[in-house]
Amino acid sequence: MRPMIQTETSRVNFRWIMPFEEGNRDLKQLLGGKGANLAEMTRAGLAVPPGFTITTEACRAYYQGSNLPEGLLEELQQSMTALEQKKGQRFGDPTAPLLISVRSGSVNSMPGMMDTILNLGLNDETVKGLARLSGNERFALDCYRRFIQMFSNVVFGVESVYFEKILRTLKQERKVDTDQELTAEDLSGLIDAYKNTVKSIAGKVFPQDVQEQLELAVESVFRSWNNNRAVIYRRLHAIPDEQGTAVNIQSMVFGNLGDDCGTGVLFTRNPSTGERKLFGEYLTNAQGEDVVAGVRTPKAIAEMEQEMPEIYQLLSDTAAQLEAHYRDVQDIEFTIEKNRLYMLQTRNAKRTAQAAIKTAVDFVHEQIITKEEAIERLDTAHLNQLLHPSIDPSIALDVLAVGLPASPGAASGQIVFDADVAEQWSKKQMKVLLVRNETTPEDIHGVIAAQGILTSHGGMTSHAAVVARGMGKPCVCGCEAIEVDDEQKQLMIGGRTYQEGDWISIDGSTGRVIEGKVELTDVNLSDELLLLLTWADEIRHLKIYANADHPEDARKAREFGAEGIGLCRTEHMFFGNDRLPVVQAMILAENLKDRKEALDRLLPMQQGDFEGLFKAMDGYPVTVRLLDPPLHEFLPNLEELNEQMAHLIQNGREQSSDAHKLRQLIKKVRSLHEVNPMLGQRGCRLGILYPEIYDMQIQALFQAAVICIHKGIEVIPHLMIPLVGHYTELKYFHGRITRMAQEIFDAAGVKCEYEIGTMIEVPRAALTAEKLVPYADFFSYGTNDLTQMTFGYSRDDAEGKFLTYYVDQKILPNNPFQVLDRDGVGQLVELATTKGKNLKPSLQAGICGEHGGDPESIMYCQEIGLDYVSCSPYRVPLARIAAAQAKLAADRRDSNCNLA
Numbered sequence: 041m042r043p044m045i046q047t048e049t050s051r052v053n054f055r056w057i058m059p060f061e062e063g064n065r066d067l068k069q070l071l072g073g074k075g076a077n078l079a080e081m082t083r084a085g086l087a088v089p090p091g092f093t094i095t096t097e098a099c100r101a102y103y104q105g106s107n108l109p110e111g112l113l114e115e116l117q118q119s120m121t122a123l124e125q126k127k128g129q130r131f132g133d134p135t136a137p138l139l140i141s142v143r144s145g146s147v148n149s150m151p152g153m154m155d156t157i158l159n160l161g162l163n164d165e166t167v168k169g170l171a172r173l174s175g176n177e178r179f180a181l182d183c184y185r186r187f188i189q190m191f192s193n194v195v196f197g198v199e200s201v202y203f204e205k206i207l208r209t210l211k212q213e214r215k216v217d218t219d220q221e222l223t224a225e226d227l228s229g230l231i232d233a234y235k236n237t238v239k240s241i242a243g244k245v246f247p248q249d250v251q252e253q254l255e256l257a258v259e260s261v262f263r264s265w266n267n268n269r270a271v272i273y274r275r276l277h278a279i280p281d282e283q284g285t286a287v288n289i290q291s292m293v294f295g296n297l298g299d300d301c302g303t304g305v306l307f308t309r310n311p312s313t314g315e316r317k318l319f320g321e322y323l324t325n326a327q328g329e330d331v332v333a334g335v336r337t338p339k340a341i342a343e344m345e346q347e348m349p350e351i352y353q354l355l356s357d358t359a360a361q362l363e364a365h366y367r368d369v370q371d372i373e374f375t376i377e378k379n380r381l382y383m384l385q386t387r388n389a390k391r392t393a394q395a396a397i398k399t400a401v402d403f404v405h406e407q408i409i410t411k412e413e414a415i416e417r418l419d420t421a422h423l424n425q426l427l428h429p430s431i432d433p434s435i436a437l438d439v440l441a442v443g444l445p446a447s448p449g450a451a452s453g454q455i456v457f458d459a460d461v462a463e464q465w466s467k468k469q470m471k472v473l474l475v476r477n478e479t480t481p482e483d484i485h486g487v488i489a490a491q492g493i494l495t496s497h498g499g500m501t502s503h504a505a506v507v508a509r510g511m512g513k514p515c516v517c518g519c520e521a522i523e524v525d526d527e528q529k530q531l532m533i534g535g536r537t538y539q540e541g542d543w544i545s546i547d548g549s550t551g552r553v554i555e556g557k558v559e560l561t562d563v564n565l566s567d568e569l570l571l572l573l574t575w576a577d578e579i580r581h582l583k584i585y586a587n588a589d590h591p592e593d594a595r596k597a598r599e600f601g602a603e604g605i606g607l608c609r610t611e612h613m614f615f616g617n618d619r620l621p622v623v624q625a626m627i628l629a630e631n632l633k634d635r636k637e638a639l640d641r642l643l644p645m646q647q648g649d650f651e652g653l654f655k656a657m658d659g660y661p662v663t664v665r666l667l668d669p670p671l672h673e674f675l676p677n678l679e680e681l682n683e684q685m686a687h688l689i690q691n692g693r694e695q696s697s698d699a700h701k702l703r704q705l706i707k708k709v710r711s712l713h714e715v716n717p718m719l720g721q722r723g724c725r726l727g728i729l730y731p732e733i734y735d736m737q738i739q740a741l742f743q744a745a746v747i748c749i750h751k752g753i754e755v756i757p758h759l760m761i762p763l764v765g766h767y768t769e770l771k772y773f774h775g776r777i778t779r780m781a782q783e784i785f786d787a788a789g790v791k792c793e794y795e796i797g798t799m800i801e802v803p804r805a806a807l808t809a810e811k812l813v814p815y816a817d818f819f820s821y822g823t824n825d826l827t828q829m830t831f832g833y834s835r836d837d838a839e840g841k842f843l844t845y846y847v848d849q850k851i852l853p854n855n856p857f858q859v860l861d862r863d864g865v866g867q868l869v870e871l872a873t874t875k876g877k878n879l880k881p882s883l884q885a886g887i888c889g890e891h892g893g894d895p896e897s898i899m900y901c902q903e904i905g906l907d908y909v910s911c912s913p914y915r916v917p918l919a920r921i922a923a924a925q926a927k928l929a930a931d932r933r934d935s936n937c938n939l940a
């Protein structure tokens with residue numbers, strides 16, 4: 041099972057261990073990132089202290105048997121002997137002791153998550169040898185006390201605070217500020233105190249046998265793979281638990297031997313801005329993690345140019361060499377021993393989204409990578425950060441509470457508790473934050489008007505969260521620590537009370553609720569990002585549309601590069617403050633005449649909406665979905681109405697005209713009640729029962745088109761019929777639309793091209809796609825509903841109840857509402873597309889809904905040959921990049937096939 045490690049140069053075939061000279065960067069899976077890169081640097085001729093790597097396979101074998109695997113100790117022995125020969129020192133020899141570091145090294149970098157031990161091989165005898173050899177007793181003792189601390193921490197689990205406390209007390213007694221000022225005698229005492237601490241805390245005698253030290257250390261590094269922070273980090277970054285860590289054993293070099301020594305960290309470019317300039321810190325006369333530990337304030341790398349000019353030159357040459365070799369920004373660890381520079385680590389640097397973009401573009405301009413590689417390297421999830429306003433991280437914040445980070449971005453505003461007030465205030469150019477216990481669809485106009493939304497209840501998929509994400513509006517949900525009093529118009533947070541009009545801020549990326557107004561950085565697509573996006577556009581095949589319901593969203597979408605609107609949900613146009621009463625009158629109408637009257641009042645409003653969209657999308661298609669949700673969603677809920685009724689009765693007004701109206705309303709709400717609204721009278725079913733509603737929308741749309749044509753705007757309407765399950769439903773509307781369009785065009789004396797299509801969101805529609813084709817110019821997969829109906833999950837119930845548990849228990853690989861389920865839902869999409877395109881090659885197919893902005897789902901759309909994806913405006917830039925990545929991946933697959 042376990043392959044032998046064989047390389048051209050190896051003389052001995054080892055199973056578990058590989059010396060640095062024999063590895064290379066491509067063996068990352070086996071050697072871990074650190075080991076592979078140490079090997080690569082060794083091969084490149086850089087000064088790397090010699091050593092070897094115990095493979096991740098050994099770690100996996102360790103976990104299988106919970107013992108060091110058979111043969112490992114013998115290989116370790118031989119490797120140590122080879123190292124001794126190379127260094128001319130002996131492990132445990134009191135005259136010339138070999139000292140080593142034992143360093144963890146996982147395949148994916150997990151900075152600081154696992155353990156490393158320095159100066160291993162020191163004991164009461166060898167420390168004297170080190171003192172004699174270096175001519176520096178203080179130094180030797182300093183190494184020893186560090187070793188005891190690190191070893192006991194990693195191997196015996198003695199927490200560092202115990203050692204730090206002793207050190208602090210000693211410095212206070214000696215009245216000194218820094219460790220450097222402690223004398224050899226002080227350190228000697230410290231070592232005894234440390235040993236006693238180990239005995240009292242862990243009940244262990246600090247081992248003097250160096251072989252025992254080594255074996256214990258190796259095993260502990262294996263074990264550190266499963267310490268808490270490593271487990272959490274892996275979960276966060278989806279790193280497989282079974283991968284295991286390698287262990288690197290490397291001879292020590294010393295940065296703490298005097299002022300011509302030091303240690304530091306260097307980035308080849310600035311990791312926060314991407315600026316092309318060495319960025320880093322170092323400390324003279326220091327070891328290991330002193331730089332990051334914050335005990336002493338490190339110096340900026342630029343100072344080294346004066347302090348150690350030759351080393352600085354060599355370091356910057358090496359940095360350039362490594363960057364060119366790896367063709368990426370490097371994060372380098374180095375140590376200087378007696379004016380000699382040693383490289384201890386290099387890896388591709390973690391960086392901010394901003395820096396990722398700048399360096400990608402710069403690398404292309406410097407001809408280090410191609411445009412395609414620049415695109416491939418981008419992490420779309422990471423870029424998301426840039427597409428929302430954020431809080432300047434350098435500002436000190438008064439954080440009042442933390443809720444769920446429901447929709448990224450930050451917002452400051454004056455708080456309001458009511459959607460109407462939000463709308464009124466925002467018309468007066470005030471910035472408002474809508475604070476609610478939870479939001480309902482009726483609050484939509486308040487959500488639109490607000491800078492951001494804060495709710496005390498509701499989860500990541502609550503109405504507020506979904507709507508806010510769609511609009512790219514910051515939202516913090518389910519913040520149970522706040523108390524919202526709608527009646528008193530007060531917000532209570534941890535003993536503080538805020539009145540309507542007071543300023544607070546929220547950060548939807550972290551869930552923080554913050555006191556007062558804070559400065560925000562605006563969404564500003566940098567020139568570099570704009571350039572990258574044009575490169576992505578050259579590569580990608582999928583068209584990117586946006587889901588936009590309002591002209592304002594449409595403009596944003598255009599600004600972000602959308603090539604049309606793929607989904608306009610017209611019901612969102614029904615919720616405005618001026619609309620809802622008319623919509624309700626329309627629903628409550630007792631007869632066709634009354635209903636038509638109400639619809640006549642809605643028509644000009646709806647027409648105005650469409651004109652706005654056509655104008656914003658001049659020259660690009662606007663896909664309008666006719667009314668989808670069931671009518672009861674536009675009426676107040678029953679509980680609320682019953683409460684109002686109870687109130688009237690209490691006040692003896694049960695015979696009043698108010699009570700009469702209320703009774704009518706309650707009756708209507710009852711009659712519209714559905715046991716299962718998701719599968720009830722919605723979508724085109726509604727349109728067939730009340731054709732006058734759809735007629736009004738169709739009329740508004742074509743009249744708007746005519747008006748825009750007169751203004752010289754190029755309009756491309758796409759009409760979309762939702763929730764079709766049987767082709768006759770589509771056929772019915774196809775006829776009506778065609779007739780009405782003709783009438784309106786004839787009357788106006790102008791016309792335009794338009795398309796009719798259907799959403800495919802009922803499995804039956806997908807299965808019978810060939811029957812839909814004669815009546816459809818396009819198929820738009822409503823993958824939210826299609827997922828609901830294919831799995832038989834109601835999204836609201838599933839996400840609130842069992843879905844998270846399913847994903848945790850690995851019953852499902854992920855939430856199918858976030859990542860499109862290829863095997864099931866995907867099969868329906870593929871089937872319908874194939875059938876459709878076979879019969880009508882010009883048929884356009886795409887997805888709308890939340891999957892449209894998900895990179896993995898975009899990859900899938902590319903694979904199965906769809907034409908477009910439609911996503912929320914704020915995700916359009918990411919979708920452009922993801923679509924280009926998908927195309928590149930497809931090209932690569934094709935060329936691999938051709939080679940094979």
Ligand code: ADP
Binds near residue numbers: 144153294
């Ligand atoms: P991490 O993965 O947490 O960065 P490392 O294994 O890189 O841990 O070790 C941390 C630091 O310890 C290194 O940056 C380096 O300063 C120091 N170090 C490790 N090995 C050696 C060595 N052989 N000689 C000198 N210093 C070392």
Ligand code: MG
Binds near residue numbers: 373385
């Ligand atoms: Mg390191």
Ligand code: MG
Binds near residue numbers: 668801825
């Ligand atoms: Mg739907």
